[in-house]
Amino acid sequence: xxxxxxxxxxxxxxxxxxxxxxxxxxxxxxxxxxxxxxxxxxxxxxxxxxxxxxxxxxxxxxxxxxxxxxxxxxxxxxxxxxxxxxxxxxxxxxxxxxxxxxxxxxxxxxxxxxxxxxxxxxxxxxxxxxxxxxxxxxxxxxxxxxxxxxxxxxxxxxxxxxxxxxxxxxxxxxxxxxxxxxxxxxxxxxxxxxxxxxxxxxxxxxxxxxxxxxxxxxxxxxxxxxxxxxxxxxxxxxxxxxxxxxxxxxxxxxxxxxxxxxxxxxxxxxxxxxxxxxxxxxxxxxxxxxxxxxxxxxxxxxxxxxxxxxxxxxxxxxxxxxxxxxxxxxxxxxxxxxxxxxxxxxxxxxxxxxxxxxxxxxxxxxxxxxxxxxxxxxxxxxxxxxxxxxxxxxxxxxxxx
Numbered sequence: 001x002x003x004x005x006x007x008x009x010x011x012x013x014x015x016x017x018x019x020x021x022x023x024x025x026x027x028x029x030x031x032x033x034x035x036x037x038x039x040x041x042x043x044x045x046x047x048x049x050x051x052x053x054x055x056x057x058x059x060x061x062x063x064x065x066x067x068x069x070x071x072x073x074x075x076x077x078x079x080x081x082x083x084x085x086x087x088x089x090x091x092x093x094x095x096x097x098x099x100x101x102x103x104x105x106x107x108x109x110x111x112x113x114x115x116x117x118x119x120x121x122x123x124x125x126x127x128x129x130x131x132x133x134x135x136x137x138x139x140x141x142x143x144x145x146x147x148x149x150x151x152x153x154x155x156x157x158x159x160x161x162x163x164x165x166x167x168x169x170x171x172x173x174x175x176x177x178x179x180x181x182x183x184x185x186x187x188x189x190x191x192x193x194x195x196x197x198x199x200x201x202x203x204x205x206x207x208x209x210x211x212x213x214x215x216x217x218x219x220x221x222x223x224x225x226x227x228x229x230x231x232x233x234x235x236x237x238x239x240x241x242x243x244x245x246x247x248x249x250x251x252x253x254x255x256x257x258x259x260x261x262x263x264x265x266x267x268x269x270x271x272x273x274x275x276x277x278x279x280x281x282x283x284x285x286x287x288x289x290x291x292x293x294x295x296x297x298x299x300x301x302x303x304x305x306x307x308x309x310x311x312x313x314x315x316x317x318x319x320x321x322x323x324x325x326x327x328x329x330x331x332x333x334x335x336x337x338x339x340x341x342x343x344x345x346x347x348x349x350x351x352x353x354x355x356x357x358x359x360x361x362x363x364x365x366x367x368x369x370x371x372x373x374x375x376x377x378x379x380x381x382x383x384x385x386x387x388x389x390x391x392x393x394x395x396x397x398x399x400x401x
Contacts, residue, residue: 006036008296010308011382015296022363022393023386028168028196028339028376029367031222033289040292041224041285048284059284066291070229073294073302074194074213075204080237082230082274083282087195088115090214090230091162093277094191095119097240098212102128104159107150107183109136113168116193120162132158140172140330147175150182158188165197165213169372170328171339173201180209189236195219198229199297200305200338200378211236217286220338220378222293227286232274242270246279297379305379309338312383316340316375319391323398324348328372341372358400362393 006015013019015034024032033041047055063083071081084090096119106120108131124131132153138146150161161183166173180190189211197203199220205213213231217223232240247253251271256263270276297305317327317340324345330336344355352368359366367374 006034006039008034008036008300008379010300010304010379011385013380013382016380020363021360021365022389023377023381024365025375025377025381025390026365026367027200027222027378028171028219028374030218030225031220031378033224034222034293034296034380036292036296037223037289040288044285044288059287062284062291063282063287066287066294067229069291069294069298071231073198073203073298074231075206076231077234079273079275080205080231080234082232082277083287084214084228084230084277085226085283085286086228087193087214087216088119090228090277091116091191091193092119092122093230093244094212094214094232094240095123096126096243097277098123098160098189098236099239099241100127100129100159103130105130105132105153105157107132107134107153107158107161107188109134109163111136111167111169112162112164113193113195115195116162116164129159132156136163136167136174137170137172139174140170140328140335143175147178147182150179154182154186154188158183158186160189160191162191162193164193164195165203166194166201166337166339168196168339169369169374170330170341171196171337171374171376172328172330173197173335173337175334176208176210180211184209195228196339197337199294200302200309202302202306205231205233217290217293221290221297222378223290224283224286226283227290230274230277232277234273237274237276238272240276242276244279245270245276249276249279300379306338308379309377309381310336312377312381313338313340313375315383315387316377316390317342319387319394320375323394325373338376338378340375342375343371344373355397358397359390359393362396364390364393 067081134149192210192213194213194215198215211233216228218225250268325342328341352373356366356368
């Protein structure tokens with residue numbers, strides 16, 4: 001099936017013709033698939049419908065392209081990116097495979113999404129590790145104290161620090177380089193949960209000092225659930241312990257299926273690159289949608305997307321604060337992602353879930369994690385077109401009793 005080419009443009013939602021919300025501000029939860037992603041899925045399904053197993057070769061090649069494109073998005077080298085179903089499995093692969101020694105310390109941050117906590121708790125129990133904690137929100141409210149506490153943790157020894165690039169409630173963009181410098185100074189590594197950043201916030205694994213990074217594809221990357229990425233710095237890939245491995249974790253895994261008899265073996269060495277974690281079959285549909293979406297992001301440029309969204313948030317924040325909402329947005333430009341988290345007006349008596357439901361009923365899609373009302377626009381959102389609808393919805397909801 002052949003379609004006319006589609007061109008994404010900042011502030012233009014024509015690639016989302018079925019989107020019901022007047023203002024869709026919930027990309028930090030799930031991004032609706034664009035026409036480019038939907039067409040990629042239709043094309044892949046059609047290929048499988050026609051050729052069955054004969055379509056696998058094309059999806060294998062597509063998977064190779066996707067790794068390279070995801071790597072380019074975060075400035076990673078070839079072989080350092082693997083495909084994983086979601087952030088949680090990416091975190092788990094690192095937590096279970098990192099070359100820990102009994103007694104090592106892992107630095108975690110209070111306020112993190114549980115996907116970046118539970119695997120480290122399990123690793124601590126299984127491998128005899130110790131977890132240290134620093135409040136992530138101190139990086140917003142008191143950066144000096146934040147780094148003093150990170151320094152104190154590092155003084156006791158840190159083998160790995162696990163932090164989100166962007167905090168899922170407040171939208172705080174964490175000081176990755178500052179954390180990395182301190183952790184690396186004591187021989188540790190930096191792991192980053194990037195699901196609230198990849199696709200909308202500039203990331204550079206070299207400049208940011210990142211040793212491992214995981215991200216699902218269904219938020220800012222604008223793919224579907226079930227396809228994501230894991231970055232492993234080359235040296236770390238070689239040092240990983242394959243506690244979680246499958247048949248595709250081995251070198252030359254396909255040879256017995258393609259090249260004749262006497263090639264079925266169980267002693268092939270494990271791969272020494274990020275592909276070690278790709279143990280088995282994958283979501284070809286998810287990868288097709290993700291590649292199409294990443295192409296759209298690359299054509300727009302992540303830096304331009306970040307600037308566009310923050311202009312939208314600047315206007316939205318002013319309107320919310322004027323109505324008594326309390327912004328959790330970081331004060332400096334380096335602290336800002338594409339998420340605006342706010343607390344309801346004091347004394348209003350209506351919590352974030354109430355406001356989220358009230359706005360949804362009026363055509364404004366938001367989310368409300370753990371008591372925070374979260375607004376998350378992306379490149380298709382346009383402040384000039386949508387702000388009136390948002391403020392009308394806020395005022396109408398406020399008048400409801």
